[in-house]
Amino acid sequence: MTRLLGRLGGACAAHPWRTIAAWLVAIAAFFSLAGAFGGTQHDNYRVEGTPSQAGTDFLSDAFPEMSGTSARVVVHGDSGDDLPAGVLADVRKRLAGLEGASLVDEPVFSRDGDTALFTVNYRVPVTDFHGTEGTDALREAAAPAEDAGLDVELGGQVPENVTKPAITAELIGVGAALVILLFALRSFTAAGLPLVVAVAGLGVGFAGVALLSAATDVSTIAPTVASMVALGVGIDYALLLVGRQAEGLRRGLAPRAAAAEATATAGVSVLIAGATVLLSLFGLRLSTVAVFASFGYATFCTVVAVMTAALTLVPALCGLAGHRVLPRAERLGLVRPEGAARSRRTGQTGAPAPPRATLTERWARAVTKRPLAAGLAALVVLLALAAPVLGMRTWPQDAGSQPESNTTRRAYDLVAAEYGEGANGPLQIAVDLTKTPADSLPALRDDLAAADGVAAVSPPRLNESGDAAVIAVTPTTGPQDERTQDLLDRLRADVLPEGAEATGVVAVFADISDRLAVRLWVVVPFVVGLSLLLLTVLFRAPVVALKAAVMNLLSVAAAYGVMTVVFQTDTGARLLGLPHDVPVSSWVPILMFTILFGLSMDYEVFLLSRIREDWLATGDPYGSVVRGLAATGRVITSAAAIMIAVFTGFAIDPDVTVKMIGVGMAVAVLTDATIVRMVLVPATMTLLGRANWWLPRWADRLLPELHLEPPAPADPGKPAAAETGDGRGRIPVGGGS
Template sequence: MSTSNTDGALARLARFCYRRRRLVLLTWIVGVIAVAVVGFGYGAAPDNDFTGGNSESAKAQELIERHFPEQQGDTLTLAIKADKGIDDPAARQKIEKVLAGLADSAVTGPMTSPYDDKSLVTADRRIARTTIPLSDKEVDKTEVKPLVDLVKAASDDSVTLGLGGYMAEKAETPPQGPAESVGLLAAAVILFIAFGSLVAMGLPIVTALLAIVAGLALMKLVGYLVPGPDFTLVFGAMIGLGVGIDYALFIVTRYKDSLQEGDDPESATVKALTTAGHAVLFAGVTVVIALLGLVVMGQRLMTGVAVATSVIVLVTMIAAVTLLPAFLGFTGYKINSLRLPRRAQRGNQPVTGASRQRRTPAERWAGTVQRRPVIAATLAGAVLLVLAAPTLSMRLSQPDASVQPHDRSSYTSYKILSEGFGPGYGAPLIFTTQVDSTDADLSPVVEAVRNTDGIAYATPPRVSRDGQAATFIAFPSTGYQDEATANLVHKLRDEVLPNAPGGRNVLVGGPNAATIDVAEESGSRLPLMIAVVIAISMVLLIALVRSVTIALQAAVMNLLSIGAAYGVIVAVVQWGWFGPALGFPAAMPVTTWVPMMMFPVLFGLSMDYQVFLISRVREEYERTGDTRTAVARGLAGTAKVITAAAAIMIAVFTTSLLGPDIAVKQGGLGMAVAVLIDATIVRMILVPAVMELFGKANWWMPGRRASKPAPAAPVRLEEQAGV
């Protein structure tokens, strides 16, 4: 029986945590409670302002904030539709009652009634609107929820009312609900099937839960240094739950194997940490480095997401190599307690020589692929390329009211306003420029914009009180999500404004233009982030498996699987294939941050699975010198643990579809698809086929003599991978 390094730092850590298990557990419990109280009680509020940087919309926003302070703060928009017209006595009574209720709220400022301003009403008097300023920038969504309820309750068959605006959408969005709980339950079922023991099932879950609570609390504290948007916590919980359970799964699996080989609990704990723990540390560092690749995007909030999610991965990794060994000290030989009856009978039987020689289904499948490697690789590659093809038409944007569930007041407001004032009412373009005095004349610029195809109408210009800036608003004839709106913004910037008298210094801003700028900046920087993440991950993988060829294979295969996941997202979200069935009410562009966030997470996870598989293959190759045998045995030895780990990830990511956040749903769907593809097409078909085709070239490394394989190492690479 091969031995592991029992004198290294990990071995000493394992012995300490095992022997001082009560101290370690108490430290973790006290630490988690303390961090949770501080983090959840006093953590930083989320920051959802994706503007900033050097984009034109960011400069326009800065100018407006400096010279038009009265325009700051959130607003709500009340949309009204009366079948008999808003002047019908019954309709007017109902509408004025709602207006009075909104005006009496402590969180709203002065507003204009549509009965006092004809510009707020359509020509046929059937549709009206009014803007309701919120009195304080710090208004909470819970304070806006009663206003939404008031408007919804007043609607009936004759008068329809809807309350729109960012805070109205937030107030109506329900909490995440049972999504994480369902994911946790699914993970428990998978672990119970894999281990056949309630005790073995519970250890990864309890370890992951304690780590997630501490990690989420730390994420809120980190928000003071690098702020992140509100989806960071949901996304962090999803990633933390997946990797936390997976990391503990690898260590518990190795511990159980060591007990079966005859080790005592302490020796098994040391071996598990010096083998699987080594792989967990590599896996965690890989994911963290991949996540920090988001910093390359140069976006303030995405940097916050990168740092915050890296924190939760680090906490789960630390829990796996400290807290879990302490738990193993408490369980000892009882790790297999409360087993399934059929497993209990099988688990007590000794492993005979004949059973060791019996080929597993995974090994037989690898042999089938290896007999026709060209066909297998071609078919698998073709499937991945077909799935990835829709990626070429990917469009990026931010969700707006048009893609909200149709029973929400914000969607009702959007529909009424689009019908009465055009779909571009929710996509205003704010033009601003510096001027010399209050007498500055922007009329030629306004006229040029008003006469541009795609502009529905434009407001008269107005100058700031200090006489240093002027602004006006134009409304497109197309909606927020329409590609034509983005094209219009470019036309205004590139053609219309430069050719209008005094228009060269006019900036185009507003939420719509900001979304377009962020999406285009993200798309342009995405290749750089991909290149950085791939380069760093390849260096780490080369150092671990000592092969340039395998590192290149891993990079290409990971790109194919992630590209396929991107393609599936485009087909479902943007093209609308099966969208309603998966919780997407309408076809929409892909949310800007989703591809950025998906790539580092998935590349890191894919590299983890690659390490677990290739390390075992490498160990078998050094033992036999035959690539075909090494691949078949390596696949057989890792198939169960990788399948269980992937199944847990898929279950956790898929449950995001149960939540209310459209963007988080997109990310969860994409990552679930990517892990599924990686665990099936890539690991089960592409890897054995490609490695069969490369033969001994798989192990090419500059400076290494290729005469014959090196003798078996004292420390098994299988053990380094923990499988």
């Protein structure tokens, strides 16, 4: 593997313009294909095996006019007078003539008569509308009301499915990453390389997501989440390679040779770390929710693209940049290279002096000096951060959580103010009259109206063949209120007869939340087991692998806890631009878990590989921890800072789910790179000593020996290091110091 990667890096560095030209051709080709054959994203909330899905399928068959999507048009007058009947009749006629519309009911008026609510049913799915064409058609149909000076707001599935591409979050993340890279690499050329590589890979990845959308359902916010992850890992992977390139140049290697060495060493870590992220994403398939699997597909495309860009474009650009990868002062000889000392009298560079202890090394020595106290303190902090997760409530987000600038949010507020909170999430009761007699419908309506928490019940509507009916039930509470879900559970358990199912947006969201809560405990063992297996194979150390998995669980739990406090308290939610506290989106826990476990493995591989390498060379289980942490501290800190900057930028995204993922992942990376990597890892490894590298004999025979790191060149002035510990081969060194 190392030889192959080394040849790849050397070839790209030797022929940089060919490599760059190949990437430009690939970008152009992917974008051309995406423009010609790419699809559009939409949310597929179909969840097989749930009561709400059964009810939805039944209504689609029994009421073809209600088989497609729907929209709401809210017309409101500020004067308090009754709305002009002629204008409303004209609006209804225009709405009924919309392409794909099948049924437009008479408007429902508020009690004071100053608001009218139109519901438009379509015979086509929401995916038939591209971009804003559905919303534009609704707005044009409602033009007579706007011309009359009335307020018109749009709600329902058609306008809520429209997503406007926002690049503000990406720009903030890229800008912050550039500052961090300049600080870490001290060279404009070196700092710019990771950004160029990440953006190139992201471009190809986005085109791939568009092509994927033509073949399968991809969520509307999946590209945003995918770009968040890919931008962070792409910059990080390129940073590792550029850092190794600079090390090679300082040792006197030519740029091409340095690129080959960097790709053969740090490139292995990039390959393993990227593969771990990709494998963890497969855990989303176990959620059994199609929209969730699409997050995995989209992120898979973008991560593969940025990983490929890092392994090919970085050596090519480094070959072009030459020694400009190094800081300018170092190139001009104004400062001494790392490890060299200057004569006080002549100022000439002399023999290498013993390097001074870095801040990270001094910190590592302090932690390992009192490992028990440091480990317990870190554990207490993580548990304290994670404690609020016990109060986490999950629920898919609706228009009530959107910014007030959105017409869907204004429509939601108008409906809540004029018709009651529950009017934003009515339940649809689908009744199969072949199982429930038609003459029992009046009694069923009375039972529904008598249920605690019901505000109104519509008369039953029968289909043309008379074998099906639908009844609309309006709760007294809003869709996100826990009491609404309690009402749904009571109706299903005590009121609905055989052949009747509750469906509608609230019922669908409730069933999705329940399904995801159950499947989380399938996804967690899968991802944790996968990481345990991978780390055990890589490091031949089951104790280290188990410890890493536990620590990753702690950092994820801490992120969940902080996210719960931020979003489920009014103060925290308002600080992030939300109108009020909201439950944690049902999509977030599983999605965050799979992504974060993969990202945490990046830092685990980078750190443990250096510790393991030192252990094999010295047999010192304590000093290897200090030296390994000191060697990787700077690169891990820089990489984590970039990740945090990118994820924090997405916290300003108007979509609540994206905002939650950005906050949660930023917190998780922060705790992982500080409390876990800088305190808990060195403390526990010091306490365990040689037990870290214990391996049963039967496992020793079964596990492969991975010689992933190229052998170091022999130094005739030094004796060969005695092989100690378990005597196995070396594994990849992570990232460079």
